[in-house]
Amino acid sequence: MRKILFGVVGGILLHTSLSAQTGHPIRCGVPQMHQNIIVKHPEYAEKLRAQRASLQGVADFYRQYKANAGSERTTAVSAIPVIFHIILDSAQFVNMGGTTGIAKRCDSQIAVLNHDFNRENADSFKIPSGWKSLYGNSGIRFGLARKDASGNCSPGYEVKIIAGNTLTDAGYDGGDEFTSAKVTGSGLAPWDNSKYYNVWCVNFTGSSSDLLGITVCKSDVVAGWNSSYEVGVVMLYTLLGSTGPTNIPPAGTGSWYNPFNLGRTLTHETGHFFEIWHPSGDDGGACPWSSGFDDGLSDTPPQADYTYGNPTYTIAGGTIHDGCEFNAASEKQPVGIACLSYMDYTDDNAMHLFTTMEAEVMAGMTLVPTGSGGITSGTGSIGENYSLTQNPSLLVACPLGVSSTIETRSGLSIYPNPTTGEITITVEGAGEQLNDIAIVNILGQTVKTVSCGKEYYSIDLSGMSKGIYFVKCNFASGSVTRKILLQ
Ligand SMILES: [Zn+2]
Structure with missing residues (x-):
């Protein structure tokens, strides 16, 4: 839904508590992180509105760019090198199956990303007929980082064993973005974020123990406000990858593991990394025409709130509606809400697509040279992640037997x-x-x-x-x- 009223002035973007609904973890810490920044810097609310308002322009630009690709595209793009920084205590490491298990999970996670971002997900047959035409293809691909910035060999992950739960952040509800995971000493420092996509896998603890993942994207970082924030994703280590029905949830993960075991925590968070948002607008259940907010895109219908669980609809065309269904005729949900988008809060097995425009925004941020189209306002700029696609040599593995x-x-x-x-x-x-x-x-x-x-x-x-x-x-x-x- 493109219509954005953004009627609240001066500051508070979010209306209600973001604490977990009964029985549900917090799928995503991004809204709370934004709220924390707004509390400290009320101007940030306006920046967020501007960022979302700019996204339709990015989608429109990329659609045109793609149509003219034969004449406009001047350089090739390659898969984005992903480095997984895994920070666990020894018991968690053993539960992951050691380096063998971690390698398997990293491989499967890359496969999930490539499937979900390229219309290759095997469960696409579950997409209702009304949504088939909105099944987006970003064209963005991912690979394990097989070389570090110095040219040394890498398996695509690095592991740091810590003593117990020694990541000491206040957590996403305490006003930070898990900095302790991202620095040498307590955690693992990022690799050059102009070349690598950094993903940290940790055990969220304390008041953050109900969190699945949180992302900092480029437009989130504002000089003078939170310039110490490091772009990338921090996610719950147990949700890394999808190795199929034989993948036994590590001890201590409880029942949360099972509905989130298909690797889509990182699919969702990677959507944020490429500057797209929750279809419901993080406004506590309001509709866009009543002081609510939106994701800035016209092919995700107006939506009141997050969708949890595994909503049922008929593949033949059944749809899910919510409190924003009826207003004016132009503001209906003709194909239901976008609860099947990877950007909603449903279980992994209920997510099946990025919408066309979600995919176009991500591609516009990533697959075209920086500055294309003149949209470089810093509110989520076209081509801001382009440099990640220009390093194919970092994806080439060393021969077997060469130490990493x-x-x-x-x-x-x-x-x-x-x-x-x-x-x-x-x-x-x-x-x-x-x-x-x-x-x-x-x-x-x-x-x-x-x-x-x-x-x-x-x-x-x-x-x-x-x-x-x-x-x-x-x-x-x-x-x-x-x-x-x-x-
Ligand atoms: Zn999210």
């Missing part, structure tokens, strides 16, 4: 090498135990795994075919792979 940045361990030895049978692995000075060891053949097949739990270990390889193998040593915070020859 996070995998560097001085003092790790494997001997003898070459060997005729037994090898011994020792770690000196690293202060970490070997969790487990995998022996991988030159076809990439794991042929032997052992659990260790100490600083050294010996493995008998006699009986295995002679030849080259890779010994992958997994630690709490990464792994090292070395090549050996069995003679």
Whole structure:
């Protein structure tokens, strides 16, 4: 719904408490974060209104740009390198399946993003007929960051093991955006945000323990107000990725895991990162024509409030309506509310699309050169994320056997090498135990795994075919792979 009245002057954008409805977590901390900024800087409310009011122009521009792409597009775009910064205590790390489990989740999360942002989601058959024509395709793609800014190899994630819940932020309802996760020491510093999309996976605690994710996008950061904010997403670690029905929720996550286990927490938050908002306007249930707010887009109908759970409608055309359904004829919800958008608050399995204009805004912010179209007001500027799409070399993985940045361990030895049978692995000075060891053949097949739990270990390889193998040593915070020859 494009019609934005923004009738409240001077400040308070949000009308009601944002505390969780009974039985529901807070899917998204962005409205509360905005509210916190407004309390400190009332002018921010006007900035938010201007940002949303500018979005229709971005969508319209990108539609035209795409239509003229043959003549206007001058440079290619590649997938955006994503780096996952994972900050857990040792028990949480074990529950994630160690580095093997984390790698699996990162892979599946990238797949979810690529499906959801490119009309490739397998559950699109659930889109009601009235919404089929609004099934948007942003064209934005993602890949694991396989090189750091210095050219060192990376698996696309880095892990920091912390002692218990030592991220000490006041939390999203205390006025910050989880800074402690984003700085060296308590957390992990961002990689160059002009080249990488930074995602932090943490365990939200205390008054933030009901939160699933929170995002800072470029237009959220205002010099002099909150310039310490770092763009990117912080999300609940248990919701990283979607590895299918065999993906066992880590201990302690309760029932919240199950309706949010398809990787769409990051789909939703990434929508914010590309400057789009909740269709209901974060106004506590009001309609746009009665002092409510909106997402600034004309293909999401006016909507009163967030939608929770898994609303039912018939695929043949049934729709969901709410209190903003009827006003003037032009303000109806002809195809129902956009509760099936990734930007509403439903369960993961009830979300099926970005609308056409949601997708066009995100593409306009990302896939065209900065400054295109002359919309560079700083309220969400065309091409603001373009630099993220210009680094294809960062997506190229190192050959198997080459240590990654996070995998560097001085003092790790494997001997003898070459060997005729037994090898011994020792770690000196690293202060970490070997969790487990995998022996991988030159076809990439794991042929032997052992659990260790100490600083050294010996493995008998006699009986295995002679030849080259890779010994992958997994630690709490990464792994090292070395090549050996069995003679
Ligand atoms: Zn949100």
